[in-house]
Amino acid sequence: MVNLLPNAQLIVIGGGIVGLATAWRYSQRFPDRPVVVLEKEPAVAMHQTGRNSGVIHSGIYYKPGSLKAQTCRDGKQQLEQFCTQNGVPFETCGKVIVATDPSQVAALEKIQERGVANGVPSERIGPERLAELEPHAAGVAALHVPSTGIVDYAKVCYRLVDQIQQQGGRVVTGAKVTAIALGAGEVVVHSTAGEFTAPRVVNCAGLFSDQVAKLSGLRPAARIIPFRGEYFDLAPQAHHLVKNLIYPTPDPSFPFLGVHFTRMIGGGVECGPNAVLALAREGYGKTSVNLRELVGSLSFGGFQRLALRHWRMGAGEMWRSLSKGAFVRALSRLVPEIRSEHLTPAEPGIRAQAVLPNGELVDDFLIESSGPVVNVLNAPSPAATASLEIGRQVVERLAAE
Structure with a gap:
């Protein structure tokens, strides 16, 4: 050849x-x-x-001065310009990051502080304004981030x-x-x-x-450790429950943002993902296993230390993978009207997450x-x-x- x-x-x-x-x-x-x-x-x-939510991120979450923060802010502008020049549809629809409990308000404030440092405009809002933006969302407080968008990557x-x-x-x-x-x-x-x-x-x-x-x-x-993210599609009769993007207040010690709602640029609403260890680097099915890759993940000291450190959160993610009811309960904290019959399984994705030997996530x-x-x-x-x-x-x- x-x-x-x-x-x-x-x-x-x-x-x-x-x-x-x-x-x-x-x-x-x-x-x-x-x-x-x-x-x-x-x-x-x-x-x-091709297996993500299609969100154009604003850069509000990331540590100020990090490569993520700088490249996200600049890359967002470049991406939107590229889409405009090349006829790729996108929409700057905005999102809300919701605190569903008073204990989350401090974390929400820290996210807003990061947004200020990163040059990302946001507005701290209460339940009344949240109801105007997302009438079916529930929260004691929220951040409105108007610069977030959606696209088909x-x-x-x-x-x-x-x-x-x-x-x-x-x-x-x-x-x-x-x-x-x-x-x-x-x-x-x-x-x-x-x-x-x-x-x-x-x-x-x-x-x-x-x-x-x-x-x-x-x-x-x-070393790359693969984490499978599982999604559900919101049934058409429930599309009215979500106008744009509804996110929870994330745990700052964990790199995943938690299950959320995303309106897609091509139509429909996606719910998820959770984050569980994939049994293969391209193991999209729950029973898709590559023994060599799985042993490589499980035997890596960095993953073992990570699992010990975050075992409680990991157990919750696994339970949501096994139980649709648990997944629904997590979503209903954001949108209480969500029911199991509103959700149908969607195409999963896998995140490549680099992990260091000491168990720290890169x-x-x-x-x-x-x-x-x-x-x-x-x-x-x-x-x-x-x-x-x-x-x-x-x-x-x-x-x-």
């Missing part, structure tokens, strides 16, 4: 939104340097990018593919990377679609980013270089929102090294 783009100057591994955004940014910065994207699936955006990816190809690049599907060989001034990437050679490589392999990094000789301290985006290879090792939410800015920063790193 031959290299389909023999003069490629950059190879990007992974056809999710971060990989495609990086390739597009590179083609913008260096229009005379062809780029090739290798995606192991038959189409782009088939995993994390898969459609963004399809436009990115068009742009990359117009610049002379290629997006090769069915190209699972099997080996990476570092040579003098070039990197040879072996894949199921052939061998590809370029001076530089960017690893945006998502759920397999740590394994691809190892192929290039890097031994990252963090809370920020993590990008490490290893010679001619740049590895995006942790890019959880809001990576889709921030993707164009992440891509820009990766390209700046390539240009500087």
Whole structure:
């Protein structure tokens, strides 16, 4: 099998939104340097990018000064501009973050403080204003974040593919990377679609980013642990219960935001997700198991320490996975009128979460270089929102090294 783009100057591994955004940014910065994207699936955006709620995040949650906070704010503006210029529908609909109990008000205030530091406008509101924005939501207080939006990230990816190809690049599907060989001034990437050679490589392999990094000789301290998020669709007769986006006040010690309601840009309302250990990196079904990957997760000391630290919250997430009634009860804290018959199972997703050996979750985006290879090792939410800015920063790193 031959290299389909023999003069490629950059190879990007992974056809999710971060990989495609990086390739597009590179083609913008260096229009005379062809780029090739290798995606192991038959189409782009088939995993994390195409299996999320489609929220354009405002950046209100993130630690001020963190890469998440900076890239989310800048990436949001770039994403909205890209969508406008390329005919991708999006909507700035706003959301409410609801405190359902007085004990959560202090956490809500801290979120607002972070929003101020991050330059994200929000308004502290009481039950009366909450009832105007979301008539069926219940809470003692809330934050209204008007800049939050919704979009179909898969459609963004399809436009990115068009742009990359117009610049002379290629997006090769069915190209699972099997080996990476570092040579003098070039990197040879072996894949199921052939061998590809370029001076530089960017690893945006998502759920397999740590394994691809190892192929290039890097031994990252963090390991990807897959967490499955399960969703329900709200039945049409219950759509009136949710106008836009309704979120709970999250636990600041846990990286997941809790089950929430999201109006989708294509219609309908999605409810969820919970967060449970996936039995395989692409184990979307509850009984989908890859024993090698599962043993790898369970035997990793970092995961064991994480599980011990958060066992109570983890047990609650598992119970909601097993019991629809428990899931409904969690949702009904936000919208009391929700009933079990309003919910039908929807397509699940899997989050690639980097975990350190000491059991700490990598809370920020993590990008490490290893010679001619740049590895995006942790890019959880809001990576889709921030993707164009992440891509820009990766390209700046390539240009500087």
